[in-house]
Amino acid sequence: MMPRAKLMQQKRDAAAELLSARPLPEGGVWARAARKAAVERLQAMGLPSKRDEYWRYTDPRRLTAADVENADQVDTSDEVPIFEAFDRVKLVFVDGVFDAQASDAPELAGVEICTLAEAARADLHWARDAFGVLEARGQDPVPRPLASLNTAYATEGLLIRVTGKAEKPISLIYRRSAANADAMTHHVIRLEPGAELTLLEDGPVAARYNQVTEIDLAETAVLNHVRAQGRDHARAGATHLFARLGAQAQFKSFTLSANGALTRNEGVIWLDGAEGSAHIAGATVGDGAFHHDDTVFINHAAPRCESRQVFKKVLRHGAVGVFQGKILVDQVAQLTDGYQISQSLLLDEDAQFLAKPELEIYADDVKCSHGSTSGEIDQNQLFYLRARGVSESDAKMLLVLAFLAEALEEIADPDLAEDLRSRLEAWLKRRA
């Protein structure tokens, strides 16, 4: 074992090396200040290492290496694009760079949309008090250096402020162009009291990407977030969702992931006001050289809140799934209702699932449960289906979809849920 101080020094040296190779982007006063603060945070905590408590199951090197590996794009030209049937405001990024030409006009009643590039040049912007703020808060008690790196360097992203009930979803579409682009996007989303929004995200983003989304929900605001991550096999991506909820706010976030050499999705949620509700869910299918990591922290900091984490992974041919999830209940958070389930379906003996479910509770009157399981296809169920005439491959697919159903149920809009479910079915059929 390396002594702690020496390890810390190595992590800091690695951060210093990365920082010195890269000047901070230009920008106005507030943006520069936010970036400098992020650099300081990063310098203090250093880059992630496999020895860090929450990086034990996932090797972060590919996410911080100087060179980006090429990632071939999955050909999806014969597929109907995801969310196609839904009327929405489409905002397009190519290799992580906003493409106004390819996008709809960023206009929607009750919603202000502005690019980070524009806002950073301005001297005053509402995002001044938000950009990097939740990311900074999310560094305690567990460091998330990739998120600080993002705050320091991201020049692309959107600042979205919602004051009413948005009449259609905002849909962020991430397209790719270059074989080895390295993308950083940073979105800040603020919902004022009573505001409502559905936020959609889909697409392969870039060969490597680092995305941060900071979400601030005022009291009684409602945000439904549905994300479908691209299926490029060799991609390496890290995402962070930081969300704080005021009283009676509701947040639902669902992520569908397929393939990807390395994906780390972190979620950090604070229930700051009474009676808030946060659901975060994921359905993942991995086949082959695939490593997918969900790391979620839910902080109950107010009474009578409810949270649910539902993560399901179907793995085969050497795919590795990781789940690290924590429910932290503050002393004041009486009558908390916290639920967490993480399950994997291992389709062969090469697949692997690593789980670290945690509860940390300081209030005495709470209801919290967590469970984690790893299993195989149930042979009795498989035989029952086959005895009714369903082919073995179709029967397995039905059982895989059934396994993932509990996660898909976390999508608030049943039509969106059905869109993702039918897509999953088509992907599974293709690889059957």
Added chain:
Amino acid sequence: MLEIKNLHCELEEDSEVKILKGLSLTINPGEVHAIMGPNGSGKSTLSYVLSGRDGYAVTEGSASLEGADLLEMEPEERAAAGLFLAFQYPVEIPGVGNMTFLRTAVNAQRKARGQEELSAGAFLKIIRAKAKELQIEPDMLKRPVNVGFSGGEKKRNEILQMAMLEPKMCILDETDSGLDVDAMKLVSDGVNALRDAGRSFLVITHYQRLLNHIKPDVVHIMSEGRIIKTGGPELALEVEENGYTDLLAEANA
């Protein structure tokens, strides 16, 4: 219809455990046969071996459906060929809706037989009518397969599947167990409605009561992996009255 000759099987994982030990049975089209026999005599195993469940190794003998070798086929091929097993313990499948399951099954079999798939509308019409006959609530069709169903509901659901799939050879493994008197009548009516000259039944049961409703042409007594006696409906009455002791002694004599 179904022809079983000198069938022997043992457990795949333990060849010391021999379950079927030379079972022979012929069922002609349109006939109803009943099998009775003590617990553990191998009745369910016979139904599993015929329908193709993993875990059993056939070491000797044959089984054919309308002349086609059943033992060579995958379970789904046997189903498409017209074999149906109503399970002694129907399996719960969380996350798969009963309706989705049945439509998938019906259309898979139609496809395997070169028939056109049923449209969602046509399917819905048929299943609603058949469910009603079996007094299966529409709500049960929407729920996941057998999840939270009572014992009797599970058995009725098996008969509904049978009615939808219209198989040629139906094996019912203790479909009467766990049924109240009224449900027994419903299930029997469901079975009787399907009886015709081209369809055969093999009814496994412990109780003569069911055979009052579903009148068998032939009754077999099974013990230790073999048919030890074959006769008419009166054989079932004899079992009901005297149990198996005399029959077993007679067979061993």
